[in-house]
Amino acid sequence: MRVSIFTSCVVDLMFPNVGIAMVEVLERLGCTVELPDKQICCGQPTFNSGYEEKSYATLKNQIDAFEGAEYVVGGAGSCVGMLREYPELLKNDPIYGPKAIELASKTYEFSQFIYRVLGIKDVGACLEAKATYHRSCHMTRILGEREAPFVLLDHVEGLEMIPLDHIENCCGFGGTFSVKMPAISEEMVTEKMNDVLNTGAEILISADMGCLMNIGGKFNREEHPIKIMHIAEVLNTNVNITRIEQSISEQV
Known part of the structure; x- marks a missing residue:
């Protein structure tokens, strides 16, 4: 099974170890991993900032970058x-509209791919x-994924997962939201930090680096x-x- 890694800007520039971990896990699970060098940003920051027309070239570049991929797997639920x-954003484009549908149909978040596709x-x-686990907004609202990360974490030997109160609440990052509405964003991340602290957990896990960057930054500021x-x-x-070998054999 060929998997093309969708790195996303935040992995590429700030969390390279996440990209390395994704590749190593997928290769151990029997996947052939590729890294298309034409890929760039997904276009979300500019599009959500109102520069819709200027974002279309970025969207089309991503479609071209992954056109030959069997599966596309990314480590950021938001990206x-x-x-x-893309299919909705490019629905009126006679050339890239159909290509956008094809790309969307083979694109998965990392944990979602392992659980839903590899089984x-x-x-x-x-x-x-x-x-404890922070469930990012995009994982549930756009991807509709509420199960995969929890199933995989429940099978990590020695890991005690503690439920997080108000898990449905946003951490306040929201990409450009935290820049445009800093006061509200700060209150939201403070609430999230306190919920995490109340669990007594040593580690906060998520499937979205934007959230981890935001909440982790709050942890650091509050020491x-x-x-x-x-x-x-x-x-x-x-x-x-x-x-691993046993898990793979059970899927054959």
Whole structure:
């Protein structure tokens, strides 16, 4: 199975270890991983800022970059959600409209791909820690994914997952929202931080780096020693190859 990695700007520039973890996990699960070098930003920041017409060239570039891919897998629920919205944004384009539908149909968030497409629950990871999970808005609102990350994390040996109160609440990042509405954003991330602190968790896990960057920044400013981890990093920790082989064999 060929998988093209959709890095997204935030992974490429700020969380390169997440990209590495994604590749290593997918390769262990038997995927052939590719990294199309033509890919750039998904276009979400400019489009959501009102520069719709000027964003279309970016959208079309992404479609061209992944045109030959069997599957496209990204580590940011928000950016993957943007690719899923391309069909609506380009519906009046006779050439790129159909191509946008094709791209959206084969694009998945990382944990979603492992669980929904590969059909694997246990990737062999082991992490002795107490953790909680922040569910990003785009994962549920656009991708409709409420299950995959939790199933995979439940199968990480030694990891105690603690439920997060008000898990449905936004962390306040929202891309350009945090820039345009900083006071409201600050109140929202403060509420999220307090909910995380109340769990007593040592690690906060999410499938969206924008959220982790925002909440992690708040932790740092308030000097709270809680570690942030992307789900790909968790699933790439202390891997047991025997368990991976068993998981793969169960899918054959």
